[in-house]
Amino acid sequence: MSATLLKIGEVATSSGLPVKTVRYYEEIGLLAPTVERSDTGYRLFTPQIFDRLAFIKRAQHLGLSLNEIQQILAVYDQGQLPCGEVRSHLEKKVEQIAEQIRSLQLLQNELQGLLSGWQDQPDTVPQARDRIPVICPNLQTK
Numbered sequence: 001m002s003a004t005l006l007k008i009g010e011v012a013t014s015s016g017l018p019v020k021t022v023r024y025y026e027e028i029g030l031l032a033p034t035v036e037r038s039d040t041g042y043r044l045f046t047p048q049i050f051d052r053l054a055f056i057k058r059a060q061h062l063g064l065s066l067n068e069i070q071q072i073l074a075v076y077d078q079g080q081l082p083c084g085e086v087r088s089h090l091e092k093k094v095e096q097i098a099e100q101i102r103s104l105q106l107l108q109n110e111l112q113g114l115l116s117g118w119q120d121q122p123d124t125v126p127q128a129r130d131r132i133p134v135i136c137p138n139l140q141t142k
Helices: 010-013 021-027 049-061 064-078 081-117
Strands: 035-037 043-045
Touching: 010 021, 010 043, 010 049, 035 064, 049 064, 064 081
Parallel strands: none
Antiparallel strands: 035 043
16 A cells, blocks of 8 residues: 555545545546555545545536536546536536526516515404415415
């Protein structure tokens, strides 16, 4: 065992990630070139693991999924800079966010319209003979 290889606990402590997360990333192939197994089956990581984990964390912070990150890392692992792949994913993410904003603005307008026409209702449910067949007339009659 080389002195430059790190155990999973050391990687977790230094990276600030839980051991379970590091193990999961390794299991799904995100850490492939930076991990090997000892004769006893322990995961041993090269120091490059920290750059890779930092990239994964940053990409996730920007909204990329682990699947998207895996595609980007596959390009990198083939010896190419994946900047074009990163840009493509980020452009798609911007489009998705713009669509979410449009949807939320429509919902906001609908809620504001509902609230602007709000009419106070009695606090008690009418008796059976006078019962209105709706739970909240303001919400259900529009």
